[in-house]
Amino acid sequence: MTFTTRTPRIVAARRLQRRRDRDQTGRFLAEGPQAVREALAAGVVLELFGTGEALTRHGDLALLAPSVSEVDDEALVALTETVQPQGLVAVCEQIDVTLSAALAKGPRLVAVVAEIRDPGNAGTVLRTADAAGADAVIFAGDAVDPYNGKCVRASAGSLFHVDVVRTGLDIVDELRNFGLQTFATSGYGSEDLDSLLDEGALADPTAWIFGSEAHGLPQTLLDAADRQVRVPIYGGAESLNLAAAAAVCLYASARAHR
Amino acid sequence: MTFTTRTPRIVAARRLQRRRDRDQTGRFLAEGPQAVREALAAGVVLELFGTGEALTRHGDLALLAPSVSEVDDEALVALTETVQPQGLVAVCEQIDVTLSAALAKGPRLVAVVAEIRDPGNAGTVLRTADAAGADAVIFAGDAVDPYNGKCVRASAGSLFHVDVVRTGLDIVDELRNFGLQTFATSGYGSEDLDSLLDEGALADPTAWIFGSEAHGLPQTLLDAADRQVRVPIYGGAESLNLAAAAAVCLYASARAHR
Numbered sequence: 001m002t003f004t005t006r007t008p009r010i011v012a013a014r015r016l017q018r019r020r021d022r023d024q025t026g027r028f029l030a031e032g033p034q035a036v037r038e039a040l041a042a043g044v045v046l047e048l049f050g051t052g053e054a055l056t057r058h059g060d061l062a063l064l065a066p067s068v069s070e071v072d073d074e075a076l077v078a079l080t081e082t083v084q085p086q087g088l089v090a091v092c093e094q095i096d097v098t099l100s101a102a103l104a105k106g107p108r109l110v111a112v113v114a115e116i117r118d119p120g121n122a123g124t125v126l127r128t129a130d131a132a133g134a135d136a137v138i139f140a141g142d143a144v145d146p147y148n149g150k151c152v153r154a155s156a157g158s159l160f161h162v163d164v165v166r167t168g169l170d171i172v173d174e175l176r177n178f179g180l181q182t183f184a185t186s187g188y189g190s191e192d193l194d195s196l197l198d199e200g201a202l203a204d205p206t207a208w209i210f211g212s213e214a215h216g217l218p219q220t221l222l223d224a225a226d227r228q229v230r231v232p233i234y235g236g237a238e239s240l241n242l243a244a245a246a247a248v249c250l251y252a253s254a255r256a257h258r
Numbered sequence: 259m260t261f262t263t264r265t266p267r268i269v270a271a272r273r274l275q276r277r278r279d280r281d282q283t284g285r286f287l288a289e290g291p292q293a294v295r296e297a298l299a300a301g302v303v304l305e306l307f308g309t310g311e312a313l314t315r316h317g318d319l320a321l322l323a324p325s326v327s328e329v330d331d332e333a334l335v336a337l338t339e340t341v342q343p344q345g346l347v348a349v350c351e352q353i354d355v356t357l358s359a360a361l362a363k364g365p366r367l368v369a370v371v372a373e374i375r376d377p378g379n380a381g382t383v384l385r386t387a388d389a390a391g392a393d394a395v396i397f398a399g400d401a402v403d404p405y406n407g408k409c410v411r412a413s414a415g416s417l418f419h420v421d422v423v424r425t426g427l428d429i430v431d432e433l434r435n436f437g438l439q440t441f442a443t444s445g446y447g448s449e450d451l452d453s454l455l456d457e458g459a460l461a462d463p464t465a466w467i468f469g470s471e472a473h474g475l476p477q478t479l480l481d482a483a484d485r486q487v488r489v490p491i492y493g494g495a496e497s498l499n500l501a502a503a504a505a506v507c508l509y510a511s512a513r514a515h516r
Contacts, residue, residue, distance in 0.1 A: 034496075128502045133492025161494030194513060234391025234512050236419030238292075240505065244386045247502035248509045254492050255452060 003049065003071045005078045010071065013049065013091050014078050019145050026094045028147035029079065032086040033058050038157035039092045040064045047091040051076050054087025061088065081149045094147060095164060099138065099171065102163040103178035107135030109253050110180060110207040111246065114140040114169060114221055117212060122146070123154025124243045125210060130158035132250035133257070137162050138207075141169035141218070172224035180207040182225040184217055185249060187239050189230035193252055196229060202256035208249050213242045261307065261329045263336045268329065271307065271349050272336050277403050284352045286405035287337065290344040291316050296415035297350045298322045305349040309334050312345025319346065339407045352405060353422060357396065357429065360421040361436035365393030367511050368438060368465040369504065372398040372427060372479055375470060380404065381412025382501045383468060388416035390508035391515070395420050396465075399427035399476070430482035438465040440483040442475055443507060445497050447488035451510055454487060460514035466507050471500045 003010050015021040016029045027046065030039045033054075039045045040061060048065035055062045055070060062068045071079070079089045102110075111129035116122045122144045129137050139146050146152075146164050172182050181204050183196075196202055209225060211217030222228055231245050240248070261268050273279040274287045285304065288297045291312075297303045298319060306323035313320045313328060320326045329337070337347045360368075369387035374380045380402045387395050397404050404410075404422050430440050439462050441454075454460055467483060469475030480486055489503050498506070 124499060124502070127495055128498060130493040131489075131491050131495035131498050131502070156496065156499075158493075158495050194516065197513070231389075231509075232512075233389045235388040235416075237385055237389035237416050238414065240386060240389050241382055241414075241501065243499065243501045244382070244389070244505035247498065247505040251489075251506045254490075255455070258452065 003069050003075055005075050007075070009047070009069070010049070010075050010079065016091065017081065017149060019148070022094070022145065022147050028092055028094055028152065029089055029149060030092050030152055031080045031082065031089045031149070033061065033088055034157055035152060036061055036088045036090045038160040039090050042095065042160040044092045044095055045090045046093060048088065049076070049079060050088040058088060065090070082153070095160070096146065096166050097163050099165050099167045099174055102136040102165050103174065105135065105163070107180070108205040108257055109134040109250070110136045110138060110175070111250060112138040112140050112171065112207055112209040113143050114209055114211050114217055115215070116143050116210065119144045119148040119151035120154045121213065121242045123151040125246045126155040126162070127158040128243065128247045129250055130161045132254040134162060134250060136165060138165040138167060138171065140167055140171055169218060169221060172221065175207045180205045182207050182209060183227050183229045183249070184209040184222050184225035185211070185230070185245060186216055186222060186228050187230055189228035191227055192230050192232045193249065194232050197252060202253050206253050208246070208253065210242060210246050261327050261333055263333050265333070267305070267327070268307070268333050268337065274349065275339065275407060277406070280403065280405050286350055286352055286410065287347055287407060288350050288410055289338045289340065289347045289407070291319065291346055292415055293410060294319055294346045294348045296418040297348050300353065300418040302350045302353050302418070303348045304351060306346065307334070307337060308346040316346060323348070340411070353418070354404065354424050355421050357423050357425045357432055360394040360423050361432065363393065363421070365438070366463040366515055367392040367508070368394045368396065368433070369508060370396040370398050370429065370465055370467040371401050372467055372469050372475055373473070374401050374468065377402045377406040377409035378412045379471065379500045381409035383504045384413040384420070385416040386501065386505045387508055388419045390512040392420060392508060394423060396423040396425060396429065398425055398429055427476060427479060430479065433465045438463045440465050440467060441485050441487045441507070442467040442480050442483035443469070443488070443503060444474055444480060444486050445488055447486035449485055450488050450490045451507065452490050455510060460511050464511050466504070466511065468500060468504050
């Protein structure tokens, strides 16, 4: 039997495109073979939907899923948000952990996205943090839902690799209690990344705190952090975009931690 | 007199949203106060259009433009490509220079975007290269037109700060002749950025060559370059996105060049 847009399980899955329904059910959608593969590896897939063609092509994935259902093209389009959906969508269990659970593992590199509402930006920082070897990514304050479809896609699977935490803005004390120095990034930071590198300040376990491109970090977080750090601008640009700034900071730490 | 969508100069300016017309006229559009300010500072504005309200609010910019015309809201929307246009659009002269002209200045840091067709990605690399102090950005091969509206916007003014070059793919010999070592980036590069840093290889004048996220660099460029370099991945991510990888590479050079 092929599921259609009117099949109750498709109707229910489709509601997961809305934050309210994700929050209520503790579930989210991961689309495309790459994300589905990572979700299966993480053991969080509850149900896999796919077109007949995609399920045949990705038979290895279909074998690993606890429940597999064929859907027609219209149902696939309804479940996905991309212009060219790639045939597979998984309903997954949300995987975030508490701040204390993540910190109890003794992470050496943590990224905080504070009040970042753009899902593409948040997902890209998640991907970059994972690439730089970060152990946890903390969505703090009124940040985007990490299970937002665009954030999941921008993370390119990294959502499943690191500890994801959702918490309030009041995080600095707890980070510090767990031995992490806290660097809040700001275009107006009093110290630049080069001076931190020169003094060897990046070798210790570090939490980098990033704010939105439009609004920067809330003043309370800037004040609470150990240091306010800016990425040096050597040329005429006014600033870096968030993805670039996060990459420079996180990779500077990664290299210092080798 | 307020210009409308039917005013011949608006009709002509609007055509600059198409690459063919930009190529034919050697002109392009820069929209929003920030881009207009940078274009004026670079001395390339031919004509400034704005709503009455925007021309009043940005009177300093209107004073600097060689020709200023008020447009109605409909004409402004027609001239701009953003959802919330910011009231000003400038017709500018294209500013790219030849490869030899750019290299004759003895640049120490150059970014090459090779066959990168995504205007947002190319513009972001332009902005990041400028921030890292690069002297020139080379659009090589079948890359996006640097004057594409989305590329201009993503560059956040950096289009006006660095030497922009449009040329073919066959650039490595000329870069080398001007004393630049050539590092082609690839997820499969035989050397990683850390080993280059460890051996002090970044101190010399360097051209970083970046390809598209989807297709990477053409094999001819990979073969021609002095080294094929990958950004190390410390975690579970498969790769970095282009903006992040370019930021890490260009800032590694910037720091080595201090």
